[in-house]
Amino acid sequence: MDSDKSIIVMGDPPPSQKKSKLYWIIGTICVLLVFISSIFLSKDDAKKSEIAKETVSLHAVPEIAVLFNFDSSELSETAKTILREWVITNRNAINKGVLHIEGHADDVGGENYNVILSKKRSESVYKYISHDFGLELSNVRQKGFGATHPISEDDSDKGKNRRVELFLTSE
Secondary structure, eight states, X not given: OOTTOOOOOOOOOOGGGOOOXXXXXXXXXXXXXXXXXXXXXXXXXXXXXXXXXXXXXHHHSOSEEEEOOTTOOXXXXXXXXXXXXXXXXXXXXXXXXXXXXXXXXXXXXXXHHHHHHHHXXXXXXXXXXHHHHOOOOOSEEEEEOTTSSOSOOOGGGGGGGSEEEEEEEOO
């Protein structure tokens, strides 16, 4: 092995950190995959891989999310306030980029019903942003996921799943 390359072998995490062993294993696997890919990928492939990672990271966390009442696609006054502030702050970026509006539902009701409800929630946000603020939203991607992407599986916390998430990307 070349002297300029080294392999780090990780042991068990210290007990004082109280991290889940599963998260530790996943993290270790990720580190190993990055290491292995750096050996086998050419510089061009590595650059493409980095671009792909950046694109995914843009979409990994919503910029904003608004919640809905049970079995409703109507925006609450709180949701309108949150959207209003976000649109005012991001008006230029919204006009230049691609706006992703993704609707979600809890798991109460049938699958088809929840997909339709999540699409209605997405449409409700789209209409509010485009009509009430007069934005020309030419680059919008709307999707209704139904109950397939829950934030919480806990029955007492299902309200978090009744949401619309908004993302801005450059493509």
